[in-house]
Amino acid sequence: MNIAVLLRAVPDPVEELELDGADLDRDFLGYVLNEFDDHALEEGLLLKEETGGSVTVYALGMADEVEQMLHTAIAKGADAGKKLGDDLDPVDAHGQAAVFVEALGEGNYDLVLSGVQASDEIDGQVAMLVAAGLGLPHVSVVVGTTPGDGSVRVTKEYWAGITADYDVALPAVLGIQTAREAPRYVAVARIRQAQESGALEDVDIDQPDNMSGVTITDMRLPDEGEGAEMIEGDEEAAADKVLELLQAAGVR
Amino acid sequence: MSNDVLVFVEHLNGEVTDATYELLATARKLAGQTGGSVTAAVIGTGAASLAGGLGGADQILVADTDALGAFNPQGHAEMFASLVTSRQPRVTLVPYTSVGMDVGNHVAAATSQPLVSYCLKVDAGDALTATCQLYSGKVEADVRVDGDTAVFAMLAGAAPADGGRSGGAGAVETIDATVPDLAVSFVGIAEPEAGDVDITAEDILVAIGRGIESEDNIEEAQELADALGAALAASRPIIDQGWLPKTRQVGKSGLAVKPKVYLALGISGAPEHLEGMRDSSVIIAVNSDPQAPIFGVAHYGWAGDLFDFIPELTDRLEG
Structure with missing residues (x-):
């Protein structure tokens, strides 16, 4: 099975965000691989191990961290990587999807995988927009796959742990929420090897346009501690207060 | 284009989900702004029997078919998209859920309309605007949509479900339930297993x-x-x-x-x-x-x- 996995760099979810007008202040913002894309990669690697074939990873060069992200994917077992553009400004999900659709065009993939969502996708989900662009069937919120003959059986999570299975004729696009197994770790030495392997290709593209027809006019951070009564002081003061609260709630 | 608001009815095991009632509550508010009516489209297994519980809509379109299983990401999306094409609502609402994600993205792409995700609030005044949660809820963003129509994917809790259980005329219309050729077929549903700790x-x-x-x-x-x-x-x-x-x-x-x-x-x-x-x-x-x-x-x-x-x-x- 020949598989493409689309990777996105997103603002590090553990970082505090600062704003600059109607956008994030991106000057000192750290980016990480979208966690759902990490699961998409894992599911792709598992499928390749089961069926043979290849995994090719794609990412837009919208952050400095993208190259390392692609090398890490190669070190984990992807056969090739393509970095689309360099030093690009952020572009909306529709614009990203259009770039991926063009890049995937000649790949002849059986399956295109990406994370089911990313935290910045205000105008729709890239995986499904790519499916629409390629005219392929898609299923989102996938939590496992089993390869079949000309098809793949996918498990989709509805909610509250309820799942449903589908048979999906190939080629197809899947939005992965969780891989069957936790994403694998890879040693730094292997990433260094990947850097020297020549498996990553830089593809020159122009700055893509936003294509969603959705314009952000304002951004706000939620008020600090809105709702919560904030406990002042150090961890000892916090523990004292929480103990009091537990007693007041009748559970101590 | 009509001034109507079209709602995708999410249902499972013979029950309309709370997410749908929340959409209907938002739709009632929006219809007040546009001067249109609220239409709910219920597609799939048991659709006809669910229409009676959709009194929050003025009009209920029913496409009853057993051919889609509990939900079919392709079948439901394509059938709903054809309704959006034929009815031309000003606003289309889907839930930002596992089901709504499959439907919303497809419908927006198939009808060349903007899609707004992670919505907390939508307004249909002179322009279509929304307030959304980004970056896992760390940021709130106001957005404006280019053009007259759009699809909005609403987060859970964006409106009270009780506001969408009644208030509409509730007229039922049975529509064509022909299922398109599908590359995705429903196999079966599984409930979660009980764990060591509840x-x-x-x-x-x-x-x-x-x-x-x-x-x-x-x-x-x-x-x-x-x-x-x-x-x-x-x-x-x-x-x-x-x-x-x-x-x-x-x-x-x-x-x-x-x-x-x-x-x-x-x-x-x-x-x-x-x-x-x-x-x-x-x-x-x-x-x-x-x-x-x-x-x-x-x-x-x-x-x-x-x-x-x-x-x-x-x-x-x-x-």
């Missing part, structure tokens, strides 16, 4: 999130839970890493819990998580980021390092 039945939950950083640190949180006589629960990233079983997951794709005390440690408070725990009697949150959305729903909060906090509280409970 977190929905616990009085106290110690819930951990991404802030716990590594699997090795879970033991420390477990010690605190033991000292408290509490069960250990977690947000989705912890479960996806395989650090705790799925039965311990709180939130949209896990379980909804209402303990007497919910102690959230290192949980930022993504909307999907808040959906599963916001009804807890007392919510206490510890997070290093003072702007974490968890503090928006918590009753008490401490902004600091959970690895400083956990041993302090464990000592007091054991001492």
